[in-house]
Amino acid sequence: MGRIPSLKNFNAFPHAEDHLLKKTYSGAIVTIFGLIIMFTLFVHELKFYLTTYTMHQMSVDLKRGETLPIHINMSFPSLPCEVLSVDAIDMSGKHEVDLHTNIWKLRLDKYGTIIGTEYLSDLVEKEHGAHHHDNGHEHHDEEKKPEHTFNEDADKMVKSVRQALENGEGCRVYGMLDVQRVAGNFHISVHGLNIYVAEKIFEGSSHVNVSHVIHELSFGPKYPGIHNPLDDTTRILHDASGTFKYYIKVVPTEYRYLSKQVLPTNQFSVTEYFVPIRPADRSWPAVYFLYDLSPITVTIKEERRNFLHFITRLCAVLGGTFAMTGMLDRWMYRIIESVSSSKPRSVLR
Known part of the structure; x- marks a missing residue:
């Protein structure tokens, strides 16, 4: 192929002779x-x-009929496992007794070392409707005996719990709780005890120390960059006891990886409130987590x-x-x- 003579005029990189350099x-x-x-x-x-990098998009939440997974991992350094119970209730007032749960309680000594385990197959108080510790009306059915008619099992429990309190035992609660995907709450407290047994053990609600450490609390699996605001939260009571309330706003979230895999999960924000116990109160200290769901879904895409x-x-x-x-x-x-x-x-x- 012959060269075009005028083509070299378009050369933008002319070369000088070596002796000129x-x-x-x-x-x-x-x-x-x-x-x-x-x-x-x-x-x-x-x-x-x-x-x-990630891109955030918002849309109306269209999910229906699903459950909300709650991952719990928290310690109570001043309460033995025998007196702790986990209770869940949705906005309609129905207790979540039929949901699958996977919760464990670990006995801790005063140094925080695990000395025993217990699996909770039934978290909530099935007789919760028959007696309430957190209101001014204390009802009890015919199975609830007055204080002077404690049976042998109740006496053994009182002695066992008092010995655990003297030894400085604590309890760690961890696992997953599946609840209905509606507003509700779950709380950890001594509400599972018979009220007379609780009075015999603690000699008043003001002596129930609900100091706690939240190692982890989430509403679904973790994704890259997520921040759960209650992780590693420590609340220690030194004087008066009381009730901790965490008001949580759950935001449904979808995380889409580069591989197109979709991870459904939830983010949340939280507001904390503490109510100290007063001598005239007839309520019992507890740690409440009151949650509500946002109608907006956040989609996070990896790009x-x-x-x-x-x-x-x-x-x-x-x-x-x-x-x-x-x-x-x-x-x-x-x-x-x-x-x-x-x-x-x-x-x-």
Whole structure:
């Protein structure tokens, strides 16, 4: 194929003859400096391209008929496991006695070491409707005996719990609780005890220390970047006891990975409130988690930057660095030349 004579006029990179080129030490230094900058910027742009970022979208929550998983992991350093119970109730007032649960209670000594375990197959008080510790009306059915007619099992329990309290035993509650996907609450307290047994053990509600450490509380599996505001929360009571209430707003969330895998989960925000026990109160201290669901679903998508966008940025960075080092080389060459020409020339003899 013959060459087109006029094609070379479009050459944007004309080459000079070798004898017209002059290489200097300053030019070499600038070149090395420029190569280091180019390599550094190239690595930075490559990491920027390979790093994923997330986009957030909001839409109306259309889910129906699903359950809400609640992952619990918290410790009560001043209450033995024998007196602790977990109770869940939804907004209609129905106790969640028919839901699948997977909750464990771990006995802790005063140093926090595990000394025993107990599996809870039934979390809630099935007789909760027959007696209430947290209101002014204390009802009891015919199975609830007055204080002076304690049976042998009740006496054994009182002695066992008192011994555990003297030994400084605590309890750790962890596992998962599935509840209906409606507003409701769950709480951990001594409400599972017969009220007369509780009075015999603690000699008043003001002596029930509900100090607790929330190691983890979440409403679904974790995804990259999630922050659960109650994780590693410590609330220790030193004087008067009381009830802790955590008002939680659950936000349904979907996390979409680059692989198109979808992870359904939930985020939440929380507001904390503490109600101290007063001598005239007939309520019992507890730790309440009152939750409600947002009608808005947040979708978080993992995205990766476009390859052509990466090439464009790379060309701009490398080309700009090359142009700047070229200008620096010309300035240094002119400065060195001007300094050299101003010095008197020595005559060789």
